[in-house]
Amino acid sequence: MHKGKLWRRIRPHAAGWLCASPWILGFLVFTLGPMIWSIYYSLTEYPLIRPPVWVGLDNYRFMLQEDKFFFNSLRVTTLYAIVAVPLHLVMGFLMALMLNQKIRYIALWRTVYFLPSVVSGVAVALLWQWIFNSDFGLANWLLGLVGIDGPSWLLSPTWALPALIIMSLWGVGGSMVIFIAGLQGVPQALYEAAEIDGSNAVQRFWHVTVPMVSPVILFNLIIGLIAALQTFTQAFIMTAGGPKQSTHFFMLHLYNNAFQWLKMGYASALAWVLFAYILIATLFVIRSSSLWVFYEGEIKGR
Amino acid sequence: MATGIGTAVRHQVDFRIRAGRLLARTSLYMVLSLGAFLFLVPFVWMVSTALKEAGDVMKFPPEWIPQPVLWGNFVEAFTQDYAPFGIFFKNTIVITATAVFGQLLSASLVGFSFARLRWWGRDYLFLVVLATMMLPYQVTLVPVFVLMKVLGWIDSFLPLIVPFYLGGGAFYIFLFRQFMMTIPLELDDAARIDGCGTLWLYARIILPLSGPALATAAIFSFLAHWNDFIGPLIYLNSVSNYTLSLGLRILQGYGGYGIQRWNLLMAASLFVMLPVLLLFFFAQKYFIQGIVTYGVKG
Numbered sequence: 338m339h340k341g342k343l344w345r346r347i348r349p350h351a352a353g354w355l356c357a358s359p360w361i362l363g364f365l366v367f368t369l370g371p372m373i374w375s376i377y378y379s380l381t382e383y384p385l386i387r388p389p390v391w392v393g394l395d396n397y398r399f400m401l402q403e404d405k406f407f408f409n410s411l412r413v414t415t416l417y418a419i420v421a422v423p424l425h426l427v428m429g430f431l432m433a434l435m436l437n438q439k440i441r442y443i444a445l446w447r448t449v450y451f452l453p454s455v456v457s458g459v460a461v462a463l464l465w466q467w468i469f470n471s472d473f474g475l476a477n478w479l480l481g482l483v484g485i486d487g488p489s490w491l492l493s494p495t496w497a498l499p500a501l502i503i504m505s506l507w508g509v510g511g512s513m514v515i516f517i518a519g520l521q522g523v524p525q526a527l528y529e530a531a532e533i534d535g536s537n538a539v540q541r542f543w544h545v546t547v548p549m550v551s552p553v554i555l556f557n558l559i560i561g562l563i564a565a566l567q568t569f570t571q572a573f574i575m576t577a578g579g580p581k582q583s584t585h586f587f588m589l590h591l592y593n594n595a596f597q598w599l600k601m602g603y604a605s606a607l608a609w610v611l612f613a614y615i616l617i618a619t620l621f622v623i624r625s626s627s628l629w630v631f632y633e634g635e636i637k638g639r
Numbered sequence: 640m641a642t643g644i645g646t647a648v649r650h651q652v653d654f655r656i657r658a659g660r661l662l663a664r665t666s667l668y669m670v671l672s673l674g675a676f677l678f679l680v681p682f683v684w685m686v687s688t689a690l691k692e693a694g695d696v697m698k699f700p701p702e703w704i705p706q707p708v709l710w711g712n713f714v715e716a717f718t719q720d721y722a723p724f725g726i727f728f729k730n731t732i733v734i735t736a737t738a739v740f741g742q743l744l745s746a747s748l749v750g751f752s753f754a755r756l757r758w759w760g761r762d763y764l765f766l767v768v769l770a771t772m773m774l775p776y777q778v779t780l781v782p783v784f785v786l787m788k789v790l791g792w793i794d795s796f797l798p799l800i801v802p803f804y805l806g807g808g809a810f811y812i813f814l815f816r817q818f819m820m821t822i823p824l825e826l827d828d829a830a831r832i833d834g835c836g837t838l839w840l841y842a843r844i845i846l847p848l849s850g851p852a853l854a855t856a857a858i859f860s861f862l863a864h865w866n867d868f869i870g871p872l873i874y875l876n877s878v879s880n881y882t883l884s885l886g887l888r889i890l891q892g893y894g895g896y897g898i899q900r901w902n903l904l905m906a907a908s909l910f911v912m913l914p915v916l917l918l919f920f921f922a923q924k925y926f927i928q929g930i931v932t933y934g935v936k937g
Contacts, residue, residue, distance in 0.1 A: 352837040353758025360749040360768070360812060363805025368771055371782035378781060385785075435671060448923065449675045453682075455919045455926060458866030459884040460908035463891065464685050467901050473699050475684045481700070507681065511930055518931040567775060570868045574888065591777060596873060601781050608777040615775055 378605035385599045396606035407607075409582050410590040411614075413498065417586070418565035418618075421502045425561050426554060429509045433516030434546075447517070454510035462574035465504040466491065469575075476500075491576050494583040501571055501584060512557045519553030520546070548631035555630045559619055566615050587611055689713070689905040696901045709902070716907040721893045724907060726879060727886035734796050734871075734882060735864040738803045742860045743853060746807030750815025751841045755827060765816070772809040784873060794876040799867070803860075811856050814929070818852035819845055855929035858922060862915060883911045 354361075379396055381389035400407050436447050468475040469490035477487030488496040523546065531541050569588040572578060578585035591611065595604035683703070688696060689712055691705040717724045752758070753765050787798040806812065822845060830840050846853075868884045875881055878889070890907055893900055919926060 350758040353752050353756035353761060356752035356756060356837065356841070357749050357758075357761075357764065359745045359804065360806030361764070363745075363802065364767065364771065366786075367783060367802050367805065368774065368779060371779035371786065372774075374782035374785070375778055378785075385788075432674070435667060438667070440667065440671075446671055446675065450678055451923075451927070452916075452919065453678055455862070456912050456915055457862070458911075459868055459887045460866075460911040463887060463904055463908045464681060467688065467905065468681060468684065470901075473697050473701065475680065475701070478700055479680075507678065510678075514927050514930050563775070567777070573868075574891070588777065591780075592869075595781055595784075601785065605781045608775075608780060612775055612778050616773075619773070 375605045375608060378602050379609055380606075381602040383600075383602040383605075385601055389602060392602070396603045397610075399603065400606060400610065406582065406585060406590050410585050410587045413583065413585055414566055414568065414587040417498060417502065417568060418562055421505050422558065422561040422565050424502065424506060425509050425512055426557055428506060429512035429557065430516050430550075430554070432509065432513045433520055436513070437517055437520045447514075451510035451514055454508040457508070458570060459574055461504075461507075462571050465500075465507075465571075466575045469500050469504075476503075492580055494581040497576055497580060497584045501568075501575070504571065505565075512561065515553055515557055516550065519550040523549040551630040552632060555622070555626050559622055562618055562622065563615055566611070566618065587614075685905050685909055688901055689909050691902045693900060693902055712902050712906040713910065716890070716903045716910065719893065719903070722886050722890045723878070724883070724886055724890075724910075727881050727883045730796070730880060731865065731882040731884075734799050735861060737796070738800045738864045739857060739860045741800065741804035742807040742811060743856055744807075745804050746811035746856065747815045747846060747849065747853065748841060749806055750812045750819055751845055753812065754816045754819035755822075755824075755840070755845060756837065768809050768812055772813070780873075787874065793874060794880060795874075796880070798874040799864075799870050807860075811860065814856055815849065815852050818849055822848050851925070851928065854922065854925045858918065858925050859929050861918065865915065887911060 378389060380391060380393060382392050382395075383389035432450055436443065436450065440446065471477060471487070471489035471492055474487075474490070476490060480487040490496050490500045527545050527549070528541055531545050536544070567588055568586045569592065572584045572586045572589050573592070576584040578589050587607070588611070591604050591607045594600045594607060684701075687701070687703050687705060690708050690710065691702075691712075692707070692709055695702060695705060753761060753768070783798075783802075787793055790797075792798050792801075826844055826848075827840060830844055835844075866884065867882070871882045871885050872888075875885060881889070887904070887907055890904055891899060893903065
């Protein structure tokens with residue numbers, strides 16, 4: 338009887354816990370557990386074939402003092418993010434503005450711009466490696482049409498990273514679609530009111546459109562930033578980090594340490610540095626957002 | 640007379656405004672066309688290369704229409720014994736289908752639990768779900784690899800499938816939860832009065848009503864597994880277990896060091912992209928819905 342009473346109290350909760358249990362198990366086995374192990378590994382030397390040996394903070398010391406690729410990979414990754422992410426925002430936003438007007442065949446236009454963003458992975462990397470072929474590639478053919486003698490792109494330490502940035506812009510359709518949805522969420526009444534107040538189109542853009550979609554800008558900024566800092570496949574397939582380490586992304590460095598050189602301990606330390614970097618960058622963006630992101634609720638709240 | 644002049648002026652102003660609009664329109668269409676050209680030309684380039692003879696690939700300026708049109712490149716890309724694409728295709732289908740199924744099943748069940756059931760700790764755990772969205776996969780990469788090694792799962796499909804049966808990932812749980820919250824709660828009450836159990840409620844009432852969420856999740860899950868590179872790269876060793884992504888990677892080295900058979904590579908790449916493109920043309924709505932749910936409501 339006593340047992341039955343307890344069961345009656347637990348029962349309504351048990352169903353919920355049971356349905357959520359796949360995730361709870363997965364979280365413990367594939368997220369929380371590995372996170373704790375990862376901290377431990379980052380403090381050991383662990384060549385996989387032998388058990389881990391405690392080395393304290395030596396991995397982090399090695400990173401800062403001896404690893405000659407570490408700072409370069411940070412620099413490459415940061416440079417890529419700083420250039421590619423704002424370019425994505427500006428291009429995505431401009432395209433959304435153009436495709437949020439009353440134009441003919443609007444669905445078709447949107448499809449064309451959105452299409453390249455749905456393909457990804459190795460196939461796309463190979464396509465762009467061929468496009469950037471310095472002798473027979475599409476990029477230099479197009480440049481030749483306007484009279485420019487194109488560079489050797491992926492073979493040039495100067496142009497390899499810009500090539501990867503240009504390639505990433507092909508996928509800008511994803512953020513464009515989010516911007517279009519954001520633009521469509523701006524109440525028409527605001528534009529009408531601004532027009533009655535005698536504003537011109539430019540003023541309406543800066544004082545109505547931009548503030549109203551600023552939360553979407555913030556979202557695209559954060560998602561883009563996180564993705565850029567984790568860039569891997571393109572660099573791995575197209576340049577393998579070269580030439581002269583000019584595309585040696587952080588994630589490539591991590592992969593090489595873990596799975597080429599089997600330095601599992603050191604790779605774990607690198608992973609935590611990447612995590613800290615992403616976290617700090619994201620928090621910085623979110624902090625700064627109070628200066629430039631406008632939430633409708635702010636007015637209603639006052 | 641005065642009215643006549645007035646009308647003339649008005650006509651002139653009218654004309655100026657209309658001319659200005661026309662100019663704006665025209666330039667808009669020109670910018671859009673130029674952009675569309677730049678966004679589409681890589682695809683055309685890819686198809687054109689895929690159908691060329693090896694010798695014609697290395698012609699500059701390029702010939703856009705291959706002469707002759709070599710459909711045989713697709714056959715050769717598939718049948719050369721350097722990288723057995725038939726096997727890769729089969730492996731990719733097996734992994735993708737099993738992983739997508741598990742991901743949908745488990746994420747929808749967990750999402751159902753968070754959206755429709757009341758239980759102690761639910762809201763705290765949902766915060767944890769959201770927090771894991773922020774965690775980059777690199778942090779768990781090494782320990783999960785070690786775990787798979789301990790389990791003896793390296794060089795099998797299991798590491799690429801089993802984890803997705805356990806929760807299916809925060810994004811998918813979130814997607815299902817958000818959708819299932821919009822289904823009227825009265826349905827649950829009615830079902831309960833009829834003596835319906837929790838699993839029955841999930842399987843027979845809530846899940847069938849979650850069609851759009853299922854479609855969106857299925858598409859994103861398909862894309863993720865079909866295109867996955869780092870997972871197979873880390874876990875699969877023998878060529879007979881390779882997926883298409885890894886197959887493309889070895890085909891890259893076909894024909895000796897430094898000399899790439901671009902016509903075959905483009906044919907194979909096109910083949911790998913094709914299912915994604917087909918899916919996109921048939922289900923564009925859900926692609927956009929998924930991105931927007933994530934971006935605007937998220």
